[in-house]
Amino acid sequence: GAVVSQHPSRVICKSGTSVKIECRSLDFQATTMFWYRQFPKQSLMLMATSNEGSKATYEQGVEKDKFLINHASLTLSTLTVTSAHPEDSSFYICSVGSTEAFFGQGTRLTVV
Amino acid sequence: QQQVKQSPQSLIVQKGGISIINCAYENTAFDYFPWYQQFPGKGPALLIAIRPDVSEKKEGRFTISFNKSAKQFSLHIMDSQPGDSATYFCAASSTTTGYSTLTFGKGTMLLVSP
Numbered sequence A: 001g002a003v004v005s006q007h008p009s010r011v012i013c014k015s016g017t018s019v020k021i022e023c024r025s026l027d028f029q030a031t032t033m034f035w036y037r038q039f040p041k042q043s044l045m046l047m048a049t050s051n052e053g054s055k056a057t058y059e060q061g062v063e064k065d066k067f068l069i070n071h072a073s074l075t076l077s078t079l080t081v082t083s084a085h086p087e088d089s090s091f092y093i094c095s096v097g098s099t100e101a102f103f104g105q106g107t108r109l110t111v112v
Numbered sequence B: 001q002q003q004v005k006q007s008p009q010s011l012i013v014q015k016g017g018i019s020i021i022n023c024a025y026e027n028t029a030f031d032y033f034p035w036y037q038q039f040p041g042k043g044p045a046l047l048i049a050i051r052p053d054v055s056e057k058k059e060g061r062f063t064i065s066f067n068k069s070a071k072q073f074s075l076h077i078m079d080s081q082p083g084d085s086a087t088y089f090c091a092a093s094s095t096t097t098g099y100s101t102l103t104f105g106k107g108t109m110l111l112v113s114p
Helices: none
Strands: A004-007 A010-013 A019-025 A032-038 A044-051 A067-073 A076-081 A090-096 A107-111 B004-007 B010-014 B019-025 B033-038 B045-050 B056-059 B062-067 B072-077 B086-092 B108-113
Touching: A004 A090, A010 A019, A019 A032, A019 A090, A019 A107, A032 A067, A032 A076, A044 A067, A044 A076, A076 A090, B004 B086, B010 B019, B019 B033, B019 B086, B019 B108, B033 B062, B045 B056, B045 B062, B045 B072, B072 B086
Parallel strands: A010 A107, B010 B108
Antiparallel strands: A004 A019, A019 A076, A032 A044, A032 A090, A067 A076, A090 A107, B004 B019, B019 B072, B033 B045, B033 B086, B056 B062, B062 B072, B086 B108
């Protein structure tokens, strides 16, 4: 399966600042990547679909101005959490492949 | 129609026993059913998957049983080991309609006691 690398694995930021999370597909050229959010002991919630060279598609209820997604190449997608607040603290995971999905190791974001 | 219902929420099994996790779906367009294993602080890893043209698929100690008429599928872990302790998610997607992204169940926390 595809190898997906996410960075950083953990990040702590102050309330009001922005944080960027990178998702790299190491062995697979991905025209689409997916960003999920997972709260403790809960399932994965799809936030948005990242499309190479075009705008991301956001799921209902996800603020596109808060969660900025850029997919500049076939191997890299970034998620920027802007003006982060404590309620944005969560586990963010990216994946490659819509049906047979391969996930990154996740990023634990803590906003203090 | 996009829901995937998973049970039980948590499960404790003795080492060497059989762990069984069940999922049910509603959308008849779903045609791909994977199971993911997730350890704390890690991303989910694909464990095993099945398509509805077969009723069972086995990979090592892991078996998926699929019942198309009942719209149910289950994961069986034979000879469960403490290293299997993790959260398991079932999922479903459709490769032919607009539901190509995965719909996940709520997860089952499995604890295999030594």
